[in-house]
Amino acid sequence: xxxxxxxxxxxxxxxxxxxxxxxxxxxxxxxxxxxxxxxxxxxxxxxxxxxxxxxxxxxxxxxxxxxxxxxxxxxxxxxxxxxxxxxxxxxxxxxxxxxxxxxxxxxxxxxxxx
Amino acid sequence: xxxxxxxxxxxxxxxxxxxxxxxxxxxxxxxxxxxxxxxxxxxxxxxxxxxxxxxxxxxxxxxxxxxxxxxxxxxxxxxxxxxxxxxxxxxxxxxxxxxxxxxxxxxxxxxxxxxxxxxxx
Numbered sequence: 438x439x440x441x442x443x444x445x446x447x448x449x450x451x452x453x454x455x456x457x458x459x460x461x462x463x464x465x466x467x468x469x470x471x472x473x474x475x476x477x478x479x480x481x482x483x484x485x486x487x488x489x490x491x492x493x494x495x496x497x498x499x500x501x502x503x504x505x506x507x508x509x510x511x512x513x514x515x516x517x518x519x520x521x522x523x524x525x526x527x528x529x530x531x532x533x534x535x536x537x538x539x540x541x542x543x544x545x546x547x548x549x550x551x
Numbered sequence: 552x553x554x555x556x557x558x559x560x561x562x563x564x565x566x567x568x569x570x571x572x573x574x575x576x577x578x579x580x581x582x583x584x585x586x587x588x589x590x591x592x593x594x595x596x597x598x599x600x601x602x603x604x605x606x607x608x609x610x611x612x613x614x615x616x617x618x619x620x621x622x623x624x625x626x627x628x629x630x631x632x633x634x635x636x637x638x639x640x641x642x643x644x645x646x647x648x649x650x651x652x653x654x655x656x657x658x659x660x661x662x663x664x665x666x667x668x669x670x671x672x
Contacts, residue, residue, distance in 0.1 A: 438613075477658055479596075486646055486662035487588075487596065498660065530596055534657025538610035540598040 439463055439533045443543035449551040456518040458546045460531035465511045466494075468535065475535035478507055478516045481545075482527045490529075491516065518548075526550060553577040553661045555647050560666030567637050571666055573630040573647030578661075581605070581625040584650035586659060587632050589643035589668075599645070600632065604653040615641075637670045644668075 440463040450456040466475045474494035479487040489498045491507035494514055504519040518525055531543040559571040573585070586601040600621040601610045609621050620633040630647050644667050648659035 475657070479659075481596075486664055487659075488662070489658070489660050492651075492658050528595075532596075532657070538598065538601055538655060538657065539612045540601075540657045542596040542598070545595045 438539055439541045441531055441533055441541050441543040443546045447547040449549045450521045451551045453520050456521050456548055458516045458529050460514040460543050462512045462533055466533045466535040467511050474510050475533055476514050477532045479530045480527045555663035557647050557663045557666035560668045562669045563637055564672050565670055568635040571632040571645055575628045580628040582653055584655040585630045586648050586650055588646045588648055591643045601655040603655050610655055639670050642670045
């Protein structure tokens with residue numbers, strides 16, 4: 438099975454500054470026939486269910502602010518929040534959906550305000 | 552508006568059984584795969600099981616295979632998770648989530664609020 442490893446485990450960033458979260462897959466999630474990376478990012482705020490932010494590694498879900506950007510290909514991916522807002526405090530998860538199930542999530546990265 | 556509402560969570564003894572339900576509304580239920588994801592207290596997300604829109608394919612995590620059964624009733628817009636031989640490590644908040652496609656594709660665009668299962672004597 439795929440193993441998804443995020444770094445760092447936690448991160449404190451000042452308001453208005455950039456936050457960067459990394460995700461590494463144990464195997465490539467790039468499907469060569471359509472050149473798509475089967476990688477999603479979710480945001481989970483305290484006491485709430487997860488929310489889909491980004492899929493295909495870089496496509497924002499409808500309604501997600503453009504300060505959230507996903508990048509990367511193959512095995513290495515990044516979620517960047519360009520200018521941190523107070524409402525962005527959350528745990529962020531990457532998830533691969535390359536293979537038939539089981540699907541796997543990263544362990545999560547906790548983002549806080551410095 | 553898409554809504555998913557889980558129910559059925561409870562305190563159950565090790566070895567016991569429980570059935571979770573997820574009532575869906577706001578979309579054409581039979582056109583989408585559905586999934587269960589769980590989160591142990593203070594822990595991360597673990598995918599548990601998925602079922603295609605036509606219920607013609609089901610998938611399970613290794614940790615629950617042979618003990619849990621996912622099913623759906625498209626006439627009632629309801630997803631189920633039948634859990635048996637429950638263990639302490641099954642204690643978690645169980646979320647149902649909508650997949651983005653008819654087939655189980657792994658991209659979960661809507662989530663319920665979750666229902667809590669506690670396995671303890």
